Every structure is written in structure tokens, then in C-alpha cells.
Amino acid sequence: MSTRQTIRLTVNGKSYEREVEARLTLADFLRHELHLGGTHVGCEHGICGACTILIDGRSARACLTLAVQADGADIITVEGLRNRETGQLHPIQQAFVDAHGLQCGFCTPGFIMTTLELLGENPDPSDEEIKEALGGNLCRCTGYQSILDSVRLAARRLQSASAA
Amino acid sequence: MAFDIPTRSDQLPTDAPRFIGKAVNRIEDPALVSGTVEFIDNLSLPGMLHCAILRSPHPHARITGIDASTALALPGVEAVLTGDDVARWCDPCFTAPEGWGNTCLAVGKVRFVGEPVVAVAASSRYIAEDALELIQVCYELLAPVANPDAAMAPGAPLVFENRGTNVIQSRTYTWGEVDRIFADADRIVSRQFRWNRVGANPTETFGCICQWDLADNSLTCRGAYQTPRFMAIGRAASLRLPANKVRIISHAQGGGFGGKGGPRGTDIAALLSRKSGGRPVKYIEDRMEYLLAGGGQSWDRYYDAALAVKADGTVTGFKVRLVDDQGAGAEGYGTISAAKPLAAFTGNYRIEAAFYDLTLVATNRAPTYPYRGYGPPPHNLVLESLMDVAARELALDPAELRRRNYIRPDEFPYTVPSGNEYDSGNYAAVLDRVLELADYRALRETQAQARAEGRLVGIGVVSTVEPGVFDWNAYATVGVPGVGVPEGVKVAVDVFGNVTVAVGFNLQGQGQFTVAAQVVADYLGVDMNSVKVTTASTDVALPHFGQGGSRLGVAVTGAILGACDKLRQTFCRVVAHVMHAEPGQIELFNGRLQMKHAPEHGMSIAEVAGLMLSRSDLLPPGVEPCPEASFVWVSPNRNQPDDQGRCRSYLTAANATHVVQVEIDRCTGQVKILGYYIVDDCGTRLNPANVEGQLQGGVAQGVGAGLYEEYVYDPQCQPLVSTFVDYLVPTIHEVPMTVKDHLVTPSPVAPLGAKGCGEGAIHTTPAALLCAINDALAPLGLECRETPASPQRLWKLLHEQA
Ligand code: FES
Numbered sequence: 009m010s011t012r013q014t015i016r017l018t019v020n021g022k023s024y025e026r027e028v029e030a031r032l033t034l035a036d037f038l039r040h041e042l043h044l045g046g047t048h049v050g051c052e053h054g055i056c057g058a059c060t061i062l063i064d065g066r067s068a069r070a071c072l073t074l075a076v077q078a079d080g081a082d083i084i085t086v087e088g089l090r091n092r093e094t095g096q097l098h099p100i101q102q103a104f105v106d107a108h109g110l111q112c113g114f115c116t117p118g119f120i121m122t123t124l125e126l127l128g129e130n131p132d133p134s135d136e137e138i139k140e141a142l143g144g145n146l147c148r149c150t151g152y153q154s155i156l157d158s159v160r161l162a163a164r165r166l167q168s169a170s171a172a
Numbered sequence: 173m174a175f176d177i178p179t180r181s182d183q184l185p186t187d188a189p190r191f192i193g194k195a196v197n198r199i200e201d202p203a204l205v206s207g208t209v210e211f212i213d214n215l216s217l218p219g220m221l222h223c224a225i226l227r228s229p230h231p232h233a234r235i236t237g238i239d240a241s242t243a244l245a246l247p248g249v250e251a252v253l254t255g256d257d258v259a260r261w262c263d264p265c266f267t268a269p270e271g272w273g274n275t276c277l278a279v280g281k282v283r284f285v286g287e288p289v290v291a292v293a294a295s296s297r298y299i300a301e302d303a304l305e306l307i308q309v310c311y312e313l314l315a316p317v318a319n320p321d322a323a324m325a326p327g328a329p330l331v332f333e334n335r336g337t338n339v340i341q342s343r344t345y346t347w348g349e350v351d352r353i354f355a356d357a358d359r360i361v362s363r364q365f366r367w368n369r370v371g372a373n374p375t376e377t378f379g380c381i382c383q384w385d386l387a388d389n390s391l392t393c394r395g396a397y398q399t400p401r402f403m404a405i406g407r408a409a410s411l412r413l414p415a416n417k418v419r420i421i422s423h424a425q426g427g428g429f430g431g432k433g434g435p436r437g438t439d440i441a442a443l444l445s446r447k448s449g450g451r452p453v454k455y456i457e458d459r460m461e462y463l464l465a466g467g468g469q470s471w472d473r474y475y476d477a478a479l480a481v482k483a484d485g486t487v488t489g490f491k492v493r494l495v496d497d498q499g500a501g502a503e504g505y506g507t508i509s510a511a512k513p514l515a516a517f518t519g520n521y522r523i524e525a526a527f528y529d530l531t532l533v534a535t536n537r538a539p540t541y542p543y544r545g546y547g548p549p550p551h552n553l554v555l556e557s558l559m560d561v562a563a564r565e566l567a568l569d570p571a572e573l574r575r576r577n578y579i580r581p582d583e584f585p586y587t588v589p590s591g592n593e594y595d596s597g598n599y600a601a602v603l604d605r606v607l608e609l610a611d612y613r614a615l616r617e618t619q620a621q622a623r624a625e626g627r628l629v630g631i632g633v634v635s636t637v638e639p640g641v642f643d644w645n646a647y648a649t650v651g652v653p654g655v656g657v658p659e660g661v662k663v664a665v666d667v668f669g670n671v672t673v674a675v676g677f678n679l680q681g682q683g684q685f686t687v688a689a690q691v692v693a694d695y696l697g698v699d700m701n702s703v704k705v706t707t708a709s710t711d712v713a714l715p716h717f718g719q720g721g722s723r724l725g726v727a728v729t730g731a732i733l734g735a736c737d738k739l740r741q742t743f744c745r746v747v748a749h750v751m752h753a754e755p756g757q758i759e760l761f762n763g764r765l766q767m768k769h770a771p772e773h774g775m776s777i778a779e780v781a782g783l784m785l786s787r788s789d790l791l792p793p794g795v796e797p798c799p800e801a802s803f804v805w806v807s808p809n810r811n812q813p814d815d816q817g818r819c820r821s822y823l824t825a826a827n828a829t830h831v832v833q834v835e836i837d838r839c840t841g842q843v844k845i846l847g848y849y850i851v852d853d854c855g856t857r858l859n860p861a862n863v864e865g866q867l868q869g870g871v872a873q874g875v876g877a878g879l880y881e882e883y884v885y886d887p888q889c890q891p892l893v894s895t896f897v898d899y900l901v902p903t904i905h906e907v908p909m910t911v912k913d914h915l916v917t918p919s920p921v922a923p924l925g926a927k928g929c930g931e932g933a934i935h936t937t938p939a940a941l942l943c944a945i946n947d948a949l950a951p952l953g954l955e956c957r958e959t960p961a962s963p964q965r966l967w968k969l970l971h972e973q974a
């Protein structure tokens with residue numbers, strides 16, 4: 009049961025080397041071993057998207073990934089977005105605040121990480137493209153309208169920032 | 173001292189509110205978007221153990237033996253809890269009516285699939301789950317009680333043997349001369365409806381960390397608690413502890429909607445802590461546990477209902493017979509949810525007389541719990557569907573039929589037959605505005621065109637009243653005595669003029685911390701940035717309830733205004749003393765305590781607080797050096813119900829009309845929402861962004877309940893839903909982006925004129941969707957009278973007809 013394995017990985021720019029049980033999920037590893045609690049767990053079966061993180065730039069479900077599968081990976085979690093020194097929010101985070109894109113906020117890190125991937129690939133998405141990208145994230149509070157507004161606002165701001 | 177709670181924002185001590193009424197950013201959000209909020213599973217305590225629970229695979233069975241010795245021997249396992257411990261240490265939970273409660277682990281027999289049977293505490297959740305696999309439980313199967321008919325059949329097996337029956341409660345309510353009115357009606361429209369179980373499913377499940385202090389015999393529980401004090405009292409009773417030895421520390425929650433449960437998980441973790449020598453024990457419910465047996469299932473209802481109608485469309489009477497499958501007991505207060513419709517039984521209409529026949533039944537399904545709205549969503553679906561049937565029979569437009577029956581603006585305050593008093597409203601104006609917003613005439617034209625092409629397009633126009641600010645008196649007739657639900661806050665000003673508001677509840681998503689900060693900042697004339705809102709644990713908090721019953725935004729506003737008024741009075745005395753004036757000559761305005769007739773003479777809030785805390789020599793006699801005030805708010809003017817349940821229960825009556833256009837795909841049965849329009853009136857909008865978020869979130873849950881979500885059980889009471897693959901929570905693709913507008917008819921009786929607004933949309937959306945679906949089906953002579961109107965259900969309806 010408890011085969012242990014050493015993994016090396018980078019999370020939010022910081023390198024870690026840890027010995028983990030082979031069966032440990034990446035979500036549990038991030039949350040409870042690295043104390044990065046922003047990656048939330050809403051279902052543990054890959055449906056809700058609350059645990060979405062970026063592994064080597066691609067969105068992934070931390071609940072369906074084993075920590076050992078992340079050996080050698082470069083991971084970004086929601087904690088990696090805010091400016092480390094000033095605490096200033098990432099433009100996507102700020103857009104969610106300004107457009108009231110959250111209520112309880114439990115789903116929000118997942119939506120923000122999915123949005124980060126989307127806007128990296130497609131800086132000016134249409135509403136349909138945004139919905140397509142966010143279709144794998146559940147929110148029980150907002151009814152998605154303000155989330156759609158938040159993503160639009162983030163896209164606009166990021167675009168005008170990169171144009172400037 | 174008398175206290176002034178302003179019912180209008182122009183009564184605040186400021187020339188213009190800077191925050192109230194504006195969609196200011198929420199103070200809770202920067203931490204939430206950063207992922208740094210301490211949801212309960214983010215917390216670890218030194219020496220903490222982890223709990224896993226073995227649950228019953230059977231709906232009804234006697235437990236004949238449990239062998240947990242191998243599990244206990246597994247390295248890392250610290251304690252195993254069984255029904256024997258529970259029988260020794262625990263009582264069944266409180267219920268209403270009394271005596272239909274389970275203990276946290278099954279004792280002797282199991283009553284539903286997913287009922288906890290054995291619990292383990294181990295050094296990790298992984299090991300705790302390993303241990304579950306080593307436990308042997310022997311069962312002797314009993315015949316399940318699968319549904320209310322089976323439950324009420326003579327000789328039915330009993331879910332609770334000691335009760336001698338499966339009927340938890342059965343009674344009728346008669347309001348007015350119902351028989352005469354039905355006899356005099358020109359037309360009676362009646363139908364049966366089936367509302368299948370749905371549930372809350374917040375994205376965060378329940379979780380807690382409990383620690384039993386063996387020296388002191390006291391208990392501390394940290395967790396996702398929605399109603400902390402209520403939870404503390406319940407735990408004290410079930411765990412046989414003095415209430416002042418149970419401390420609940422409520423953490424921010426990832427949604428609640430009433431359905432967070434908590435009593436069972438808390439009691440189990442508490443007893444495991446007791447059994448493992450006082451180490452803290454964490455229990456995090458997983459989604460499968462939540463879906464099987466968590467605190468989120470709601471409304472499993474069979475309706476038989478009728479309207480009495482005059483030839484001109486006047487609706488005169490409404491009769492409802494409800495049989496509600498409560499599941500295995502009343503532990504979740506599902507009973508209350510069947511009584512709540514009394515607060516707005518006849519909706520927006522001047523219906524003279526009504527009758528309610530209510531039967532609550534125990535079966536071997538999971539127990540039901542509260543879910544947002546707490547009863548009216550199915551009730552309104554019944555009433556509004558019958559209104560549409562009446563409109564069809566009379567060949568009247570459904571909007572027109574509703575308009576003819578609305579309570580008129582000059583009739584408020586209006587007492588409905590079931591006893592509650594509506595404070596204010598203008599229903600016809602709301603209808604007019606939404607019909608204009610939706611371009612109703614154009615919608616009907618596109619519908620006619622679509623029908624000509626053979627497409628199934630329908631429109632729903634549905635009006636509802638949202639009873640806001642609940643009171644216990646609404647539920648007296650199902651076994652909850654009492655009048656008045658307290659909500660207490662403490663407002664404290666520090667020596668630098670910063671303000672701290674201590675409340676008894678924690679975040680759940682509705683933005684109440686922000687509303688609290690808006691109100692206190694406008695009253696005291698300080699910046700919102702200098703306000704901190706914090707949660708007090710139950711051992712020190714003032715009497716409070718927390719979220720529930722579309723109440724907290726209004727209640728916390730009232731409590732803050734009361735506390736601020738107390739502070740104002742004290743500040744006036746202090747300033748009068750140092751300025752050698754009378755307190756009556758001093759006023760608070762725009763953050764300054766100043767001479768009424770010479771406003772240039774005065775002090776800021778910070779200066780007064782600083783003086784009080786550091787210059788006791790300057791204080792007037794009898795004033796403490798304490799620039800703080802507490803206030804516990806209750807709804808004004810509530811009373812005890814009569815024998816038919818009639819009382820002034822909910823303080824406010826918001827209202828809304830939704831217009832929705834749908835198309836049913838003949839090939840798949842799938843409903844597509846073509847357009848969704850809402851006009852609502854919840855009085856003063858303290859933070860319009862919060863209100864719109866509540867509306868849209870309620871629409872999403874209404875779409876789920878109306879079209880997709882269902883806790884499916886097989887005929888043997890086995891749940892067929894255990895993951896989000898089976899239980900279909902709407903995604904961004906299913907939820908319409910609604911077009912909204914609003915009117916404002918302030919409440920004349922509530923703080924700042926605000927009405928409860930957290931539940932209105934889920935009260936309305938399922939009814940609006942079903943009415944639209946039946947409008948689409950009308951040319952085929954078909955009706956759907958069961959929710960959810962899922963693709964499968966509609967396909968079958970269409971297919972069986974063909
Ligand atoms: S927790 Fe990973 S998808 Fe739900």
C-alpha cells in the first residue's frame with residue numbers, strides 16, 4: 009500500500025523535493041504537504057473543476073492527478089498569481105473582484121486558473137469561447153453571469169495592458 | 173434608552189450615503205480570489221487525526237454484529253466508534269416535531285443507504301479509509317419503506333418502531349370559507365404534481381475539526397457552520413454536555429444554501445476525539461457521502477391541488493394536499509419546509525380562502541434537510557401551474573389572468589388568508605416592466621411563427637412573493653415554538669477611529685460582511701477600509717442565528733443600526749460633557765459629533781473614542797470608558813400563531829415576475845432556454861451587485877431543479893445518484909444569462925427599507941420553466957407535471973403520445 013517515491017517539481021516558481029506515497033493525490037500534496045490551500049476540492053471525481061491548476065502550462069484536475077505523476081512538472085496554483093511582494097492581485101483576480109464574479113469563492117481559484125489558460129491562448133475570446141473554456145467548472149452560487157463578465161473584463165484589461 | 177432603527181436611508185446621520193445602495197466591491201473578495209481564506213479543510217491542528225466513516229449499503233436492516241478489531245490493529249488507527257459507544261454517550265438529535273431523530277451512528281438498525289455505521293480516527297485520511305475496509309458488519313435485511321404510499325399502507329414496516337407509525341405529522345389548515353367558495357366557483361381546475369428530490373450541493377461539502385477536552389469535559393468544534401449557536405445547542409443536547417461547554421467556531425463556507433448538514437459529522441468527530449484521548453479529529457465529508465446522505469436533499473413531494481375560479485378569471489380559492497416524503501426521520505427539519513408556504517400560500521393574489529392538507533411521512537430514503545427557499549419552490553410551481561391551466565381554460569393570456577388577481581398597491585399592508593402580512597409592493601408595475609423588457613408581444617409572435625413551423629416553443633410568465641426575514645412563529649404548528657429570531661452584533665471604535673464589527677456568523681457567499689461594513693461606514697461616517705468585520709465564536713457571541721430564511725442582510729443591518737444608535741447616544745453624552753452642553757444639543761452627522769446649531773464645534777468619531785479610552789477624567793458620570801455597543805435585533809411586531817398557523821411571520825414580502833421562452837427539442841426532449849427576463853422588487857438594494865448575484869444564482873439553482881437535478885432512488889430505496897456525473901448541477905451552458913431590471917418599493921417596516929432577497933429566484937424559476945414547457949406542449953394536448961422536466965422525461969411524454 010505505502011510505496012513511497014521521491015518527486016522533484018516546481019510550484020509557483022519554487023522547487024521542491026519530497027518523498028510521497030504513490031497513492032497521494034496532487035491536490036492533497038499541494039494542500040496538505042505544501043500548505044497551498046487555494047486549490048480547493050469540491051468533488052474528487054473530476055467534475056467540479058475547483059481543483060484546477062496549471063501543469064506545464066495546461067489546465068489539469070489536481071484531484072485526478074497523483075503527486076508522483078507531477079514529478080518534474082512546473083505547476084502554477086492560484087497562490088502563484090498575486091504579486092509576492094506587494095500583494096497586488098493579478099489582473100484576472102482583480103477582474104473577478106471588480107465584476108463581482110464570486111460569492112462563496114470556493115469555485116473561484118478553479119475558474120481563475122482556467123481563465124489564465126484561456127487568455128494565454130486566446131487573448132480576445134468571444135462569449136461562446138469563454139463558455140466553452142469554463143464549461144468544466146461548476147459554480148453553485150453565481151449563476152455564471154458575473155463570471156462571464158469577469159472574464160470579459162480581464163481579457164479587456166490584459167489586452168489594453170499589452171497594447172500599452 | 174429607546175433606539176432608532178431607520179427604515180429609510182435618508183434618515184441616516186449623513187447628507188448622502190457613500191456606500192449603501194452602491195455596488196461597492198466586497199471586502200471578502202481579495203482573500204477569496206487569492207486562495208488564502210481558511211476554509212475548514214485548510215486548517216490543521218497539532219496532533220490532529222482524520223476521520224473516515226463506514227456507511228450502510230442497505231436502506232433498512234438490523235445490525236447483528238460489528239467486528240472492528242482488525243481495523244483497530246492497523247498502524248495509525250487511534251480509535252473506532254460504533255453504535256455501542258453512541259448508545260452509551262449520545263441522544264438522538266432534536267427534531268420538529270419531537271422524537272423523529274437519529275443518533276449520529278446507527279444504533280441497532282440502519283434506516284437509509286449512507287447512514288453512518290462505524291467511524292475511524294487515524295493519522296491520515298488514507299489510513300482511516302484503509303481501516304474501513306477491514307471492518308465487518310453483519311446485517312439482517314428488513315423490507316424497505318420505499319415511498320409514502322408504502323409507508324402509509326396498513327402493516328407497513330416501521331422506520332421508527334417506537335413511533336408505531338410512519339406518519340410524522342398529518343394535519344389540515346382551513347383559512348376562510350373554502351367549501352362555500354369552491355361550491356360557488358364557475359370552474360375548478362385541479363391537477364396532481366410530483367416534485368422529485370433535489371438538493372443544495374454547495375461546492376464545499378461539510379467539514380469540521382472537533383476537540384473534546386477531557387479535563388474540562390468541554391468541546392470545541394471548528395467548521396463549516398451556517399448557524400453556529402443553533403448548532404452548539406443541538407450538540408450540547410445530543411452529546412449530553414452543558415451548552416456553555418460547547419464552543420463552535422464557524423469558518424468561511426464554500427456555499428451553504430441551507431444544505432450543509434453538520435450535526436452528524438460533528439457528533440462523530442467529537443466522539444472520536446473523546447475516544448482518542450482528546451486529540452483533535454478532522455472530518456471532511458466527500459462528495460459521494462454528501463450525495464448519498466449529506467445534509468442537502470430536499471422536497472420529495474406529491475401534490476394534489478385545485479383552484480376555484482370565476483368566469484371572469486377571478487381566482488377565489490386554493491386547495492393543496494401535500495404528501496411529503498421526509499426520508500428516514502425529521503433530523504434535518506424538512507418538516508419546517510412544508511410549513512413555510514403558509515407565509516405566502518396564495519402568492520401575489522387576492523385569493524379569499526385556502527386549505528392545506530399536510531402529511532409528512534418517514535421512509536427509508538435519506539433524511540431531508542433545508543434547501544434555499546425552504547418549501548415555496550414546489551408550492552409556487554403548483555400554484556403558478558394551476559394559474560396557467562386556468563388561463564388556458566378561460567382563453568386568457570397568462571399575464572392578464574395574473575394581473576386581474578394581483579393584490580393592489582393600495583391594499584398593503586395585506587394579510588393573506590394563511591395569516592402573514594405583506595408589507596408593500598406593486599405587482600402590476602413589476603409585470604408591466606417585465607413584459608416591456610421581454611417585448612412580450614414579440615415573444616408571442618415568434619412563438620406563433622415557430623408553432624406554424626411545427627416547433628415546440630413556449631412562454632412562461634410567473635409571479636411570486638418572496639417571504640423575507642423568517643421568524644420562528646411561522647413554524648410553531650410543526651413543532652418549533654417561539655417568536656423572534658435574534659441577530660446580535662457588537663460595534664467597537666478603537667483609539668484611532670477604526671471600527672470593528674463582531675458578528676455571530678461567518679462568510680457563506682452572500683456578501684453580508686460587505687453589507688455590514690457599508691452600513692456601519694455610512695452611519696459613523698468612516699471609510700469602508702477602516703471597518704473590519706469579524707466572527708465571534710459561540711462562547712462570546714451575542715445571541716444570533718446567521719444565514720437562513722432570506723433574513724441576514726436585513727437582520728444584520730438592523731443590528732448594526734441599533735448598535736450605532738447606542739454608540740451615538742453615548743458619544744453625544746461624552747461630547748456634551750466636554751463641551752459643557754446638553755446631550756440634546758449634540759448630533760452625529762457625517763462622522764462628527766457636533767453642536768446642532770454650531771456645527772463647526774465638534775469632534776470626530778476617532779477623537780471621541782480616543783478621549784473615552786484615554787481621558788477618564790473627562791468622562792461624564794455613569795459613562796464607561798468603552799466606545800463599543802452591542803445590539804440584538806429581532807423583527808418588530810411579530811406575534812404568536814393561532815390554531816390555524818396564522819401570524820405575522822416573515823417581515824418582508826419582496827416580489828418578482830419572470831418571463832422565459834423555451835424550445836423543446838422533439839428528438840431529444842431537451843429544453844433550450846431562448847430568453848429569460850426578470851423584474852424584481854426587493855425594496856432598497858443595499859448592495860445592488862449582491863442582489864443581482866442572489867437573483868442569478870437562484871435562477872441557476874432553479875434551472876437545475878426545474879430541468880436536470882434529481883436524487884433518483886430505485887424501487888428498493890437504493891440511491892442511483894452518487895457523483896456529479898449522475899446528479900446534474902447546471903454548468904455555464906445550461907444557465908441563461910438573464911436580462912434584469914427592478915423596481916424599488918421600500919419596506920416601510922424593515923431597516924433601511926430592504927427586503928429579504930436571497931431566495932426569490934429559486935422560488936420562481938422552476939415554476940416559470942414548467943409553465944413555459946407546458947405552454948410549448950399545449951398544442952399537442954400534453955402536460956408535464958413532474959420535475960425535473962428532464963430530457964428523458966419530456967422525450968417519454970412526447971414519445972408515448974406518438
Ligand atoms: S475536486 Fe477536482 S474536479 Fe472537483
Ligand code: FES
Nearest residue numbers: 111115147148149
Ligand atoms: S462562488 Fe460559490 S461556488 Fe462559485
